[in-house]
Amino acid sequence: METIINYYNKYDEEPRLMRTKANTLEFETTKYLLKYYIEKSDKILETGAGTGRYSLHYANEGNCVTATDLVPRHVEIIKNKALGNKMNNLTVGLANATNLEKYADNSFDVVLCLGPMYHLTNIKDRENCIKENLRVLKPGGILAIAYINKHYILSNLLFKDKKFLTNDFIDKVLTDGYLSEDDGFNFWTDSCYYTPKEIEEFLGTFNVNKLENAATDGLGRLLPEKVNNLSDEEFEVYKNYHFKSCREESIVGYSNHALYIGRKKL
Structure with missing residues (x-):
């Protein structure tokens, strides 16, 4: 986990979801999808909250929110935001999404895991990570x-930089599903990828x-210049x-980010 902490101590996560029109699609679509499942009375835990974009949104909506992150720098940023906005309904804590021992079983109505995976x-x-996120979730509660996506990463990188245009790189992503900083193929930090079918098969083994x-950003991140050049009216x-179209199965696999929403079994 030190690799991840070191990366995010240097990277400015704060503007990521708002940097361009194409970037905002992920945030806006995640909110759009979750509005069908989150009530204002729901108690929410966010694991891997980053700098708190989603946690602050739901706290502003009136939910009681607990925001956690692995990176101390991120936790301090969220705390300062909560303090500055005088949010008594937002609690912030340092936590690893794979070990939520400080939180009791069946204690949240909604668990948002929008980064750890x-x-x-x-x-x-x-x-x-999945076991712990489900453990603290009430039966019948919502897990996001x-x-x-594997195929977004490949489609993006193979044309962006020809050093990735190798069979070894393609096989590494498709077969292993992850890249590490020391494996010679890394373009980011330690990272993990799924296809929509694979994530469903993986999560299907849990409760x-x-x-x-x-698809939370759909084709917008593959065609960012076209999306970003739209006028505000055209973008709407x-x-x-x-x-x-974000639920259309033929599109999901080409979206950079995607969102699986499930309900914990009773």
Whole structure:
């Protein structure tokens, strides 16, 4: 986990979801999908909250929110935001999504895991992450898992930089499903990838029933210049189309980010 902490101590996560029109699709679509499942009375835990973009949103909506992250720098940023906005309904804590021992069983109505699965290269860590997120979730509660698609990564990188245009790199992503900083192929930090079918098969082994598996940025991140060059009015039309198409199975696999929403079995 030190590799991840070191990376995010240097990387500015704060503007990521708002940097461009194409970037905002992930945030806006995640909110759009979750609005069908989150009530204002729900108690929410976010694991891997980053700098708190989602946690602050739901706290502003009136939910009682607990935001956690692995990176101390991120935790301090969220704490300062909560303090500055005088949010008494937002609690912030340092926690690893694979070990939530400070939180009791069946204590949250909703658990948002919108980042940890991007970086857990070890299968045992991924399993522990899901087990722990489900453990603290009430029976019948909502679990939202964000993941990154294998085929987006390949489609993006193979044309972006020809050093990745090798059979070894393609096989590494498709077969292993992860990249590490020291494996010679890394372009980011330790990272993990799934196809929509693979994430459903993986999560199908746990105590959760699938409700949604949708594209949160769709084709917008493969065609960022076209999306970013839209006027504000044109972008609203495109976003409306994206909301209508984000559940379409033929699109999900080419989205950079995707969201699996499930309900914990009773």
